[in-house]
Every structure is written in structure tokens, then in C-alpha cells.
Amino acid sequence: WCHRIFPIQATCTLNEKELQAVVSKLVFQFVNDKRNKLAQPLKFAVGFNRRGTEESQMKTSKDASKNSDMSVLLDRNKCFGAVAAAVKGIVSDSVVDLKSPELSILVELLPLSGVPNGSLLVGVSVLPQNLVSTKPRLCINPLVCDKNGKKAS
Secondary structure, three states: OOOOOOOOOEEEEOOHHHHHHHHHHHHHHHHHOOOOOOOOOEEEEEEEEOOOOHHHHHHOHHHHOOOHHHHHHOOHHHHHHHHHHHHHHHOOOEEEOOOOOOEEEEEEEEOOOOOOOOOOEEEEEEEEHHHEEOOOOOEEOOOOOOOOOOOOO
16 A cells, blocks of 8 residues: 655755756756746745655765765755755745745655665655645645545645
8 A cells, every 4th residue: 555655756866966957957847837827036945854764874874974975965954955056046036935835846865775875866856836735844735635525734
């Protein structure tokens, strides 16, 4: 059975240059999509989740010292900075708005087996505001209502 599905539009290794390139590409596609009506300045939010990797991070900390870029980006603030720089590179008059963003960039660390030690993969999504909820924190809206007839939030 499936508990949760994450919308992933692209994947890359947890590397600042690769992450910025993927985010830039996805934001560029989002901004140029004629269906998206965007206000000026563009309001965006960034979500970063490293679910299930805390133990593996500890085990590979020796390997991570070899790849300092990866260990730096495991810090959520550093990852936010890298993503924000990529967004501002595409849309210079963009601002962070955690309450009502027009677009949300989700970065999800993927705990995959079979990946060489020291390599961490992330899934990246750029989603419009109708697909995300910002309360109590940035998360993906459900596509169906719950069984009691109330719309899940």
C-alpha cells in the first residue's frame, strides 16, 4: 500500500551547483508557462526534508568530510540559500513569502539503497500555490477529500 506520494519533477545529487541548475531549470519552465499568472514581485517558499536520512548521515559522516559541499547542504539553511539564489537568478524581483507563496520549491532527500557512499540524491519540485498548504508548515495538498466528507487540509 502507498502511504504518501511526493511530486518529483527532477532529481540530482546533493551538490550546490547541480541543485541550483535543476531549480533554475524548473523555475524557468514554471515562469514561462502561460497558464501561470504571476504577480510582481514573485512570492516563493522553499521546503526541505531529509526524512529517514539522519541515521545514514551519521554513518557516512566520514565519507561526507571528503565531499564538503554535500555535508554543507545537509544543513537546511544552506540548502535554502542555494535554492533561493537559483530562484533569484531566474526571477530577480522574487521574495520569500512563507504564508502565501505563488510557487513552492520542495527539495526532498531520497534515502535510496544502491547509491554509492557519499552520494545523496534529492528530488526537486516546483509547484503552484493550489497544490501546497502552508499551515502548519509547507506541505502538499491532498487530491481527494477524507471519508467523513470534510476536505482534508
